[in-house]
Amino acid sequence: MTKRIRHKLILYFLLIGTVPLSIALWMEYNVVVNSVEEDAYNHLKSVREIKKTAIEDYFFQLKEEVNFLGKSRMITDAMSNFNMHFHNINENVINKEFTKGVRHYYNDIYLTQLEEGKKEEKEKLFFDIYPTNHKTLFFQYNYISNWGVIK
Numbered sequence: 001m002t003k004r005i006r007h008k009l010i011l012y013f014l015l016i017g018t019v020p021l022s023i024a025l026w027m028e029y030n031v032v033v034n035s036v037e038e039d040a041y042n043h044l045k046s047v048r049e050i051k052k053t054a055i056e057d058y059f060f061q062l063k064e065e066v067n068f069l070g071k072s073r074m075i076t077d078a079m080s081n082f083n084m085h086f087h088n089i090n091e092n093v094i095n096k097e098f099t100k101g102v103r104h105y106y107n108d109i110y111l112t113q114l115e116e117g118k119k120e121e122k123e124k125l126f127f128d129i130y131p132t133n134h135k136t137l138f139f140q141y142n143y144i145s146n147w148g149v150i151k
Helices: 002-071 073-088 096-113 119-129 134-147
Strands: none
Touching: 002 073, 096 119, 096 134
16 A cells, blocks of 8 residues: 555656646746747848948949049040930941841840740840840940950
């Protein structure tokens, strides 16, 4: 009979000891989870603020550069000259080499670098982006040839 009492007492003491321990562990687990979530949230907020500051600084710097360039006499003179020369270009300057070079660039280089697609889509895209204005053709040819793509 003493063995039965001994087993019951051991069982009761184990229950009495493990129930508070389980409750304490559960409470600690909740505290840790909340703490980790809060730390992660605070970290994300600080990253957001850092990114926000970097973007604001970038646009501020860009604004300052535009203001500086807008006040530069050299830039304003160059823009006036570009504008004047752009309007003075006539169709006589365009030759078959320009047309052939720009067409070669779009067909054989630019469109082949795009993702594989249907032939009709690439043809439509070609006609959407190919310059129809002689001035645009002239400038695109010169720009692309300065890259060394068109020889």
